[in-house]
Amino acid sequence: MFMNCRTLSLSDLSSSLSDDASVRVAYKGAPGSFSEAAALKAYPLCEAVPCDEFEAAFRAVELWLVNKAVLPIESSVGGSVHRNYDLLLRHRLHIVGEVQMAVHHCLLGLPGVQIEEIKRVLSHPQAITQCEIELNKLSVVKESVEDTAAAAQFVASNDLRDTGAIASARAATLYGLNILAENIEDESDNITRFLILAREPVIPGTDRPFKTSIVFTLEEGPGVLFKALAVFALRDISLTKIESRPQRKRPLRVVGNSGNGSAKYFDYLFYIDFEASMAEQRAQNALGHLQEFAPFLRVLGCYPMDTYL
Template sequence: MALKASPIWVCPRTPCSDLGSSDLWSRNSGSAFNLRFDLEKSRKWECCCLAVLAQRAITSVEDEKPNVSGVEPSWGIERTQGNESRGFHKDLNLLPKPLSANDLSSCSKDGSKVRVAYQGLPGAYSEAAALKAYPKCETVPCDQFEEAFKAVELWLVDKAVLPIENSVGGSIHRNYDLLLRHRLNIVGEVQLQVNHCLLGLPGVRKEEIKKVLSHPQLQALAQCDIMLSNLGVVRINTDDTAGAAQMVASTGLRDTGAVASARAAEIYGLDVLAEKIQDDDDNITRFLVLAREHIIPGTDRPYKTSIVFTLEEGAGVLFKALAVFALRDINLTKIESRPQKQRPLRVVDDSNEGSAKYFDYMFYIDFEASMAEPRAQYALEHLQEFATFLRVLGCYPMDTGL
């Protein structure tokens, strides 16, 4: 049965230069869902995608070449030189085999065929989140968050798992900005219980520690303020928690410790001098799972949808925008505002002074509803009345267990 809602996944009303990405405003964007399709077209599309995936599956990463700017990639079977380019394959056994339902289900169950990028080194909390999402996946460390995004875009990995917020430290704003800059889709979330440990060289007592290293992005040092203050140590920022553990192991300094996971201690041969040293026992980090293609939303389990939008100037416009969800009993679980980098200030008329300047914001919202539900479709259609730009970042199953 065809859905009756009109396409509302991207709403272009503002010049693309405001956000620095021209294809961000296209209604036919690769990340946008087209809600109008019939069963026959859907079947043809699925067959085409399976053939593409099969071709990708038999091509090694080393054989793939990066896309050259201005040249469209070829998703079909690569042509050979000479007359063979116009003929059939002589050996039918060399043709790529389409993926079966068993192949697809095996990937989704245990992640045994999935490569997942994360920021940090082995033993990082992000790696633990990736293994929670895909227990048998191959994890791929990246130096920076943006490199994890690019690894997915360049087909070096299948997915990326990146932190987005912590229950104590708050949001990780860098990743919100990267979500808008890159064209990846949110396909899942992971909530991870974070247990910080004080690590040191074998045989060292925690009273001997004078300096402690850890990652500032997740605010690991700030989350263990009471413990570290009692020890009277000097706090030093590093690239990530696992990197701090690696530095302690490599330098061999007995007066230097690290705040990291127990798994990092095992990997780098350190002792756990103290466990669960965070100030708040309920220390949870939420991670997003990113992929090149979106997943088809359903209603078989609790789903969450993430969107980003901008609003026109006017009194009560934000209130009206949020009301479209309240009117349909849709629960908002997250709202984050970020100034637009390309156009940070908005100039408007003022009756007294002639003009005034305000920050111009992007609004990120998570709400508990699936895009397969009419109420979610109607809510976003209603939101378009106030939004100058609207993009769905992803619709994905909620992580309901820790």
């Protein structure tokens, strides 16, 4: 129908659904949290659905209660969140998109309150860590809550004049708080990368830049990782991320005897993101090649790259 015709917009670039408004996206936190902002960046017209925990967001997708979930996976300050990679491995959702966002923290307080009156500050533990320098200057008591936006909500709904919240500017608007200080994060280039997850994979194309995320293991030995990277390099495929991770559940393995008793080594999981679509033959060939010698290999998803920060 003519009325459903739309011109291409930003949302088309980040969404594979034709009608944004019908998409429900689960995120951990309360309205005004950074995960909600990531959901709205990916799907500007979506209904963002708050969840208590990441696990709940995964379950909500699996049980068809929502269409997507958004998950913070790495930040330029804190590094990769291994715990959230574990969730990806434990569940069977597919990565269908990514969102990169510059995270700016504000100190929020009740209207009329001066910054000198703030005696304690609430926020998510990570936000508290990211604003350590500014908070130490204020010499306030720091209290952890589930989420940045929940902190703002708590200050507002309990009318706490001596309490501030570290949260987004949007949280200030949503909960009727004032911004007492802006950009209080220690590192000004605080980029967080979020993944968008769904029950069904995106059918990758070659019409725009795609990225593929994989996880795999390798037999121990010198040069095995080199061999693994060869499958990409020999096909001119660029990597945007590589990370080795000591494997959970069996972090230690006793090998050999080097004279000083038994040495103990980690086994590893490897995370790689590469710049190619699984619709390309070279990506198919690379993964086929990798599978020849990787005891475990899983494609977490193939999805359009986020090229807008």
